[in-house]
Amino acid sequence: GVSATEKKRWTLNDFDIGKPLGRGKFGHVYLAREKRSNHIVALKVLFKSQLQQSQVEHQLRREVEIQSHLRHPNILRLYGYFYDQKRVYLILEYAAKGELYKELQKCKYFSERRAATYVASLARALIYCHGKHVIHRDIKPENLLIGAQGELKIADFGWSVHTFNRRRTMCGTLDYLPPEMVLSRKMYFQIFRVSSPTIFNLTSCCIFLTVESVEHDASVDIWSLGVLCYEFLYGVPPFEAKEHSDTYRRIVQVDLKFPPKPIVSSGAKDLISQMLVKESAQRLPLHKLLEHPWIIQNADPSGIYRGC
C-alpha cells in the first residue's frame, strides 16, 4: 500500500537543511533532516526556471514517477517531492559514504573482491530494473554512491539533473557507450553539429549526444557494466583515448587490451571479455554474470565491501 510518506504533502518547513552535498546543472543537493522523524535525507533542489529553459519538466515528472516506484537496496530511493513558486524539491535517500568515483580516485583501482562485489550488486539492480521494464540506468562511476554499510547505490536519478535519462546530453565522455550506440544512425541519438556546419568533427570540442528516448535493452547495460568492471580493476575505462575520435574507433573495433599492471586474474578478464562483445546478442546475460566463477569466488554475497 501507499506508505505515509508517499501520501503526505511535504513542504520545506518539514526539513532542517544541512550542508550542501553537491551541485548540479539545475540546482544543488543538501543534507537535510525531516523534523518529525529525524530521518536524514538528501534534498535535491531544482530551479523551475532552469527546468523550463531546458524543456525537461515532463522528463523530470517521468523520472520521479519511475524512481519513486523502484525499491532495491542498490538503487537510491526517491521518497517524494514537492515544489514552491520557484523550485522543485526531491527527497532522496542519503548515501552516507558518498560518491564512488571519489573512492575509486582515492584507491586508484579496486581489489578483485571489491570490484566483483560492486559488479554483482549492479547486475542485481539492473536485473530488477529490467524486470520492471525500466530502461537502463546510467551506471558510470559518477552515478554511483556508497551507502552507510558500504553498499553500492545507483543514484542515476540523483544525477539525472545533469543529464536526463531519456535525452542524455553527455558532454565529452563516450567511454561507456556500446558500439551500436556509437555507430547508430538511427534511434539511439542524433549528434548535433557543435562546431563547423560542414563535416561532423569528432575530434574538436565536446560532443553533445542526445540519447533519444529509446528502450535500451539489457545488452546496452551489459556493455556499460563491462566497461565499469574494467575501470574498477584498472582505474581507467577500457577504450579511453586522448581524442574522441580515438575512443570512438576503439569502441567500434572493441579494441580491448588488458595492461600488465595491475595484475588481474584471468577470471576477471574472461568475464570482461564476455561482456564487451560487439554483437549485443552475444553479450553475457546479467543472470549468467552472477553465475560466473570470478563473481562466485570474489563477490561478497552481502554486497558490502570496505577498504580498497
Ligand SMILES: CC(=O)N[C@H]1CCN(c2c(Cl)cnc3[nH]c(-c4cn(C)nc4C)nc23)C1
Ligand atoms: C547534483 C547531484 O546529484 N549531486 C550528487 C552528489 C550529492 N548527491 C547525493 C545524493 Cl543524491 C544522495 N546521497 C548523497 N550522499 C552524498 C555524500 C556523502 N558524503 C560523505 N559525501 C557526499 C557527496 N552525496 C549524495 C548526489
